[in-house]
Amino acid sequence: MDSDIGSRTSCFSPSASSGKCLLWAAISAAALLAGCSHLDPRKDAEYQSYAPTADRPVVRPIRSISSFNESLVCMDYMLRAAEIPTTLITAKQFPDYSGKVPASTKDMMITALSRMSRVSNAFRYVDYEVNLVTQDTVQNLTTILLNNNQMQLQRPALYISGGVSFVDQNVFTNSESFGAAGERFNAGYNRNRSATLLGLEMHLGDFRTRTLLPGLDSANEVVFGGGSQGLDAAATIGLYGVKFTLGRDYTQGTGGALRTLVDLAAVELVGKWARVPYWQCLMLEQTNPNFQRQMRDWFDQSGPSGQLRLIENSLLNQGYLSSSDSGLAVNDIRMRGALARFQSDSGIVVTGVLDFPTYERALRNFVKLSEDGSMVRMGWSASGPADMTVASAARSDGISSVRPWMxxxxxxxxxxxxxxxxxxxxxxxxxxxxxxxxxxxxxxxxxxxxxxxxxxxxxxxxxxxxxxxxxxxxxxxxxxxxxxxxxxxxxxxxxxxxxxxxxxxxxxxxxxxxxxxxxxxxxxxxxxxxxxxxxxxxxxxxxxxxxxxxxxxxxxxxxxxxxxxxxxxxx
CATH class of the missing domain: 2.60.40 (Immunoglobulin-like)
Structure with a gap:
């Protein structure tokens, strides 16, 4: 005890070490806070009041679609032209034995069938499956009504079977790194890349006989991956040094890759079953993997003024704006109303704001493939639109890009x-x-x-x-x-x-x-x-x-x- 007192009193002597005294003061303050006081949550009320605002996402949601979404619309009109009668269809659960694709494949297929039936009324999904493990309100009511003969389920004619066939992770893995060092400076650079394969197989069956129809199958796979880059540097000057690290990476998720395979499988299965030239709907420019990235580059290059001119021209041609509304500001109530109506009709999230999904949906049909396979603009440029009515060339599905109200x-x-x-x-x-x-x-x-x-x-x-x-x-x-x-x-x-x-x-x-x-x-x-x-x-x-x-x-x-x-x- 005496030695402890001596060490404490020595901090007040002229020969006391400043570092030793500061350490002792920090320990004493921590002990005082831990043993002699308690936290009052009321003091943190103002700080915590920002939590609901900070918890909100800062990016507006967008519609979950794949590059084959336009192909589904094309199939809808093709089925309408072929006068395919309304058919009842259902689907089994699509298992993933790899356990590496946490996504609902069945619900994606239901959405794809629905998008192919908006105009043609080609399919109506029968939700007959009952999960004995996780009973919900609809299943319980269905069981009660069926047992009392107060409900009758219609028997589907077709059903879809299939599942995730394989997930081969890191088929390719590439790593590159190098560094340099000197007496007072050293630096290093590294780069990593990887590729993963995802496969999906689906089949169409006759529900009455529970037999899979020969030839009505789809087996496709898609590649997705990730990459990273990093730079490290450090330098010293005398006894002091500085160090910094720069890095960036990307990862393509399994959800978007799986939806692409599901939409492609839906087009193939339905096209083969209906005996229509479904391959015409798979030749659209929107199915190109680089389509969205190229559109995003053009969106950024146009700038706010160019984006407004392009969208305004499209809304005028399609009747969402009248000729007297030309030259409106982007925040004008008439412009926001026209944008909201266009977004609603185009199947994208309604915001009334000129954002990239609206830009892409208004101009997607004015993009063509050049002879070298690159994307080129038809009828518009980065500085502003030309005449969009000239660019509405005939599409393979027969749908005009600029449609009047009809x-x-x-x-x-x-x-x-x-x-x-x-x-x-x-x-x-x-x-x-x-x-x-x-x-x-x-x-x-x-x-x-x-x-x-x-x-x-x-x-x-x-x-x-x-x-x-x-x-x-x-x-x-x-x-x-x-x-x-x-x-x-x-x-x-x-x-x-x-x-x-x-x-x-x-x-x-x-x-x-x-x-x-x-x-x-x-x-x-x-x-x-x-x-x-x-x-x-x-x-x-x-x-x-x-x-x-x-x-x-x-x-x-x-x-x-x-x-x-x-x-x-x-x-």
Missing amino acids: IDMQIENPQPAGERPAFTEGEQVFLSATLSRSSYLYCYFSDAAGNVMRLLPNAITTNAMISADQAVRIPDWMAPNPGFILDAGKPGVEAVMCVATAQDAASRLPPEMQAPALSNMRGIQGLQGVQQRFSSILGTDEFVAQVLQWNVVARKPAPPSPPAPPAPAAK
Whole structure:
């Protein structure tokens, strides 16, 4: 104890060591804080109040797509042109025995099938699988309703089977390093690269027989990897030195690589099954791995002013901005509204901000491959756009880059090649309507006598808002309760007219058009009267309309039955 006291009191002597005294003071302060005081969380309230803000991401989310997303859209229109009927499909779980791909392959396949069915209505997924380990609300309710005969599951016609076939990590690994040293200076440089292979195999099967269809398979693999660079340097001057380290690296994840393989497999399986030239959808420029990187380089080179001019020109050509809105600032409310509508119709996250996903989606169809395989711009440059209408060259899927606001109506009944034959009395009619832009949709039916009734919206389908490129069935023959059935009436000409408006016009329509759905509207004769009333309240530029007509012929009388044979004579 005396020695300790001596060591403490020696700090106050003239000959005391300053380092020894500072160390002793630090130990004493730490002991005092640990044993003689307690932490008060209230003192940290202001500091902790920044945590919810700091926890938010600083980059806006973007839509999760692969380089084959445009190929899925192309397949959708190709299936529509081939008049593929709606098919029920399901999928098994896709296992990954390597345990190195933590991703939901099944959900990616469901998304791919959905993107190929927006216009064509080619597939409807049947979610029948029940996981006995992790029961959820939907599975529990399904079990209860099935056991009580209150629910009936539709049997799918097709199913998809497959899984991650292999993950070969670090197939290639390359490492380079060198250094130099001197009396007062030394430096070193290193570079590392690696490549990994991911394989995915899928098959299409007949659900009724649980047999895999020969030839309907897909087996592809993709390479992804990572790399790093580093520089170390150190120098000394006398007793002092300085050292710094610079490094950068990248890692390509398995999620994006797996989604690319899933989308490619979906295009191949569906194309082979439907017997359509699906390879045309795999030849798009967007499937090039360098497409996104080249677009990003052009986006950065254009700068804010160039980006605004390019996007403004695209919005003007597609009708999202009027000619009087030319020259708007990027933060103008009209520009933000036009950007939001374009983003919604293009299937990207709506922000109302001019960002790279919006830039890429507006200009992706104006990029072509040159003879040397590099990406070249068609109809626009880094300094500003030329004439975008000139650059809208025909694509392999037949979709124009600049589409006007329009309604595409089709008769969905199976029909032979050539002109559609007339419907007979009582025959069911199936239609569809697809909008090129998110709009409010109103559909009206006119019989041979000119009586008009509203089909959509109705008591079952109350919402009139329809997304862009989303085919609406009239009636919805796949729904358990379609709301109505459209049968051919008396001989003559029948028609359905659909009207699309930018704003909800239901409350602004005149009283004679406020009649309940599926009932004749008094005071309106023919579809021309409906269109005139929309023009009177909205003007000719605030809505678009499309009419689809068909002929109805009388049912042929049944052939007379042959006379009954005479009864045998009595003996």
